Amino acid sequence: MVTLTHDVLKKYIDNNKNLASYRKRFCYDDMRGIFLNPHNQKVISLYGLRRTGKTVLMQQLMQEINEYDRMCFIQCQYSDDMMDLRSAIEDNDNCDYIFIDEATKLENFINTASVLSDIYATAGKHIIMAGTDSLGFEIASKDELFDRSYLIHTTYIPYKEYNYLLGKGLEDYIMYGGTLTPDGTFYNKEICEAYTNSAIAENIQHSLEYIGRGGKFGPLLSFYADDELTTFLNKIIELHNRTFLAKTVNRRFKSHDIGSLKDLVAKKSANQRLIIEKLKSPDLRQQIMDALKIKEPLVQTADARAVEAAKKWLETLDVIYRLPGTASQEAGQDEEVIFTQPGLRYCQVTAAMDLLKNSSVLSELSYEVRDELCQQLDADVKGQMLEDIIFYQLAKEPGFSEKFIISKFSDGSCEFDIAVMNKKDGNSCVIEVKHSDRAVKAQTRYLNDDDFCAKYEAQMQSQIVCKMVIYMGDTLPENLYGVSYVNAEDFLMSPLECFTQIYERGKRCVTPGDLAEEIVRFPNSLAVADNVKNLGQRIVASHSQGKTK
Structure with a gap:
């Protein structure tokens, strides 16, 4: 256990030359207000995946308080336990501000964490903790730390905050967003795999281990006993991302929308008719879908309860968001989930596309045709991801869920990407999301389909008073094709304000x-x-x- 205070702690903070250049996360003010509240008798737990700013948040708070003779910074090791931590706090009894990093490394942290609030916080100590295996804080908050701690989540970084902290745009956020590492965490498959293994899978396994007696493993106990739990968790993540790509492939091929491939085939292939027919063949689509399936026996033979338990922990850790009403009856494999770190999904999906491009499934096609097909799929993937980003942002936006119900709506052939119902007046706004900077009438085909709109209104008992396309182009001052066109970045910068303004307008323009x-x-x-x-x-x-x- 490493303990720093007084001049040594000041030197440690001062030597971090990059600290002054880091902007503060949006949760900083809440954290600071709770920590410095003289009446607060709870501890603060910074809860989130690696590389989301937990340690930097504590260091920024130390720097701002700037009373190093009253502060103590404690860094725990795996060989430490709660008695070691108590000794460190009591040896520095003159310190009122206690910062504990890597708290979840303590051997019996989850079972003994309440002493920090019951003994020290009630005595006037201000305590804040962070840890690599942050799931431990969530588990402890439901047991030992129940009603004794404030959980401040750091995993989810919305686009507005990502843009503010790193100065990067929406395209970068779609492909790499999710962590605050300046050079990126999801730029290649190897780094991404290392992150999912250490930050997610091992996080869950270590947290469950520290509970003791295997009581929290449940249906996952056999995987843990065989030393296969982290592999299983990683494969569940990969399964969802490959399923996401398979659905994207299915949408494009099922509609026979092979776009610019027709022109490319005409230029590059003598037997263009046969190639076009193959591209439109349901057999090819099925072969692609089969190629994207996870062949790992751990997943193929896993009990449905084990799959569900794994997804529950991924959800608890804020890795995934499970869309309401999309669960499958069979092991949840068709359930729609959103990854809160978009870069993780995009990295795994593009890795699967690279495998597909070089697989035997497409071997009859020229490299140019395969490459163009994957470029089209990449554009489709970004479109689906943008839809997920906006949906999850609305679900998480403070105050939005209090006023609106957010859902998706489909009848099997038509769909609204996002449907938002006003709780107060019962009316709805339906939204199409497009990863395109062009406004074309085809984008509004479902929004302006009278029969489909009537079906929504009848089933949901809600009148559609607003229609919107969120896309990569400029926000238009007036409606086009009877629909409001809104720039995606403008929308994500202030979702509630932007949506409310368009919803209240609730009118249509006259087009040529x-x-x-x-x-x-x-x-x-x-x-x-x-x-x-x-x-x-x-x-x-x-x-x-x-x-x-």
């Missing part, structure tokens, strides 16, 4: 396409020039009612 359709249907309506204005008002009124006259 609308006028053309009305002229065909009612040619006599434009007999006089003044009728154009009247016609426009009629279309606006009609759209605001969710139907076309």
Whole structure:
């Protein structure tokens, strides 16, 4: 156990030359307010995955307080236990501010953590803790530290905070977001695998080990006994990301949307018709889907209860968010989940695409065709990920869930990426998300499908009063195709404010396409020039009612 205080601690903080350049995480002010509250008798637990700023948050707080003769910084080792920690605190009884790093390395931390609040915090000590195996804080908060601690979560870094802390844009966030390491954690497969193994899988295993007697392993106990638990947890993560890619492949091929591949095949291949037919073949789609399946026996033969237990711990650790109403009855393999660190998902998905590009499944296609296909899939993946990022941001946005219900809606052939229902008036806004900087009418085909909209309204008992496309292009000042177009970065910078403004507007614009359709249907309506204005008002009124006259 390493203990620093007084001048030694000041020198330790001063020697961290990068500390002054780090911006503070958004949770800093809450952490500071709780820590310095003279009436607070609880400990603070910084709870989150590695490389999300826990230790830096403590160091920033030490630097701001700047009373090193009243501060004690304790760094725990795996050989330490709670008695060692108590001795370190009591040996520095003159210190009112106690900072404990790697607290979860203490042998019996989970079973004895309450002494920190019951003995020291109630005596006026201000205590804050962090640890690598942060799941231990969550477990302890439900047992030993129940009602004795404040949990401050650091794993989820929303786009606005990512942009503020690192100065990077949305495209970077989609591909690499999730940690605060300046040079990135998810830039290649090897670094990503090392992170998921140490920060997630071993985090869970170590935390469960420290509870003792294997009581918390449940259906995972056999994997632990065979020294296969971390492998199993990693494979569950990979399973979900490969399933995500398989669904993306299925969407593109099922719609026969092979896009620019047609032109490429025409230029590069003599037997272009056969290649086009192969690309549209359901057999090829199925072969691709099969190639993306996890072949690992640990997953294939795992009991459904073990899969569920693994996902519960991943959810508890804030690694995944399970979308309501999407659970499968069979081992949850078709359940939709969002990874809170988008870079983790993108890295694993692109690694799977590289394997697919070089697999025997596509061996009959030229390299150029395979490469173009994977580029199209990459664009699709980013689009699906942007949808997940926005959905999860709305689910986590302070105050949003208090006012709105967030869901998805599909009838099997059509879908709304996001549906938001106002709890107060019962009306809805439906949203399409596109990873594109172009506004084209095809993007609104589901939003403006009268039958599908009517189906939503009947099933949800909610009137659609707002339609929105969130995309990578500029926010448009007026509606287009009867829909509000909003830039994704603008939206993610202030989701509640941006959404509320568009929702309250709740009106539609008149487009040239609308006028053309009305002229065909009612040619006599434009007999006089003044009728154009009247016609426009009629279309606006009609759209605001969710139907076309």
